[in-house]
Amino acid sequence: MHLLAASTQRNLGMAIAVVAIVGFAIYLIYNVLWAGRGEKGSELELAPNRKPYLSDDELETSKLDLALVSGLVTLVIIGVALPLYWLGEPGRQQGYVEFSRGQFTSRGGEQFEERCASCHGGGGLGGTTATSITDDAGNFIAAIEWEVPALTTALYRFSEEEVRHILNYGRPPTPMQAWGAPGGGPLTTQQVDELIQYIQSIQLSPEEVQGEVLGGLVLQVRDDVLAARPDLRDRLEQANAAVGAAGADEAAAEAAAREVAALEQELRETSEQYIRNLNPPEQGELLFNNGVYGCARCHTPRDSWRFTGPEEKPGEGPVVLARGTEQEAQEVARLGSLIPAYVPGGGAFGPNLTNGSTLRQFDTAEGHAGFVTIGAQEGVGYGNFGQGDGGGQMPAFGVCVGDRDSGERSPLFGFCMLEDGSDRPGMLTADQIAAIVAYERGL
Structure with a gap:
């Protein structure tokens, strides 16, 4: 218009x-x-x-x-x-803004597919990349497969200036390298702006974000629910077997597929009720470990990566040792003290949250929840010891902060206001953040 x-x-x-x-x-x-x-x-x-x-x-x-x-x-x-x-x-x-936004988005999409999609996946939906870990002297320790996060909620968690900082300077010690000229990368200031505009264009709606959060929780409790409901587990196994047995019989395959879909829906509803029945710390543990929507990526050692096994199958690449498997335990034992133990909240990119550290940092659960809600801001201290380093080190989980540092910049970069004039909510609700805080304060 x-x-x-x-x-x-x-x-x-x-x-x-x-x-x-x-x-x-x-x-x-x-x-x-x-x-x-x-x-x-x-x-x-x-x-x-x-x-x-x-x-x-x-x-x-x-x-x-x-x-x-x-x-x-x-x-x-x-x-x-x-x-x-x-x-x-x-x-x-406004027409010029829309035209410029379209131009920036188009060119940013080309930049993304050329330089970023190999790790972050097509459309920024997430992926993996092979890398290695080294000791403080730069000596090789192990080959790993890093789980690269989706970027479809980046501007909920980080302001545009924080995203720009990460693009310019990278995110050590992760595989995210410096791409902008200020950090020695190949991209100009405008190319970085174009990438930010493209990232803005792929952000999920608030309803989609809540669906993704809940979907991650449901996936975590799936095995527990099936163990508690053996009747549902058996029916699901039989339905999946019927799909495989249908072969070329299209009618039978379609009927079996409908049965599988119905059982999966029943499993999801049962799982959601299971989650609602958990107490706050138990819900908080699920939310804490919920991938890009949670906290473990930064606060738990090795949560973002898996060991690459020594064997490689033709055409399939290296075997990745899943966390918690016997093979991974053997790999950790072999590498000894060079690899940190997998301790929930034990500290990695983010600080160690165990042994009462959150209680010393925040005197009250309300203050703790407030920090998780808004994240770290440049030059603003938090808790009893935090200095507020900014730069996207601690993202926001309870409010949308994409426009937080925008100042007087171009209207090209507006994100946190919805079309009806209301504020875009954060990734997590206040109750979900309270559950995370209850879990963290008990670590």
């Missing part, structure tokens, strides 16, 4: 300009070519400044009337056309 309004106003302005130019051209043609041709004879007699001029009767009637009417028409055109033109200025500006 804004582009259409801008186009209409631009066309009106062009039409007025064309009329003015054509009128001026006619005036020049009349005075230079037409009016001058009739002069023949002595210049002394026929020069314009020597000829008798119009009489007072002629000047004060038709000539004067024509001049006055022409002036009035011109004033009417100016008085009507200029306000109409400027009434469309907000639409033209």
Whole structure:
């Protein structure tokens, strides 16, 4: 709509300009070519400044009337056309913003697919990348497969300036390298802005975010629910077996697939009820370990990566040892003290939360929850010992902070206000954050 309004106003302005130019051209043609041709004879007699001029009767009637009417028409055109033109200025500006946003998004998408999708996945949906861990001296310790987070909620958790900081300088000690020129990377300032605009374009809606959060919790309790409901487990196994046994029988395969879908829906509803019946610390543990929507990625050693096994199957790449498997335990034992133990909340990219550290940092659960809600801000201290380093070190989980540091920058980078004028909520609700705090304060 804004582009259409801008186009209409631009066309009106062009039409007025064309009329003015054509009128001026006619005036020049009349005075230079037409009016001058009739002069023949002595210049002394026929020069314009020597000829008798119009009489007072002629000047004060038709000539004067024509001049006055022409002036009035011109004033009417100016008085009507200029306000109409400027009434469309907000639409033209918004149209330019939308056009520029589209340009930035398109170019940012190309940059993303070329430079980022190999790790973050197509559309920023997450992925994995092979890397290695080293000791403090840079010596190789082990090959690992790093779980790269999805970026579809990045501007809920980080402000645009924090995203820019991460793009410019990377995120040591993770595989995220510096991409911007300030950090020695290959991208210009505008290319980084284009990437940010593309990331904004792929952000999930608030409803989708809550669905993803709940989906992660449901996945965590799936095995527990199936163990508590052996009837449901058996029916699901039989339905999945029926899908495989259907073969080329399309009718049987379709019926079996419908049965599987119905049972999966029953399992999800049962799991959601199971989660609601948990006490706050138990719910908090699920939320704490909920991938990019939780806390363990930064606060639990090895949560973001898996060991790469020594065996490689043709066409499948290296075998990745899942956390908690016997193989991973053997790998940890082999590497000894070089690999930190998997201790929930034991500290990794983020600080250690065990042994009462959160109780010393925050005197009350309310203060603790407030920090989890808004995250770290540049130059703003938190708790009893925090200095507020900013730079996206501690993301926000309870409010949308994408615009927090925007200041007077271009409206291209607006995100946290919804189309109806309301504020976009954060990734987690206040009750969910309270459950996380209850879990963390008991570590």
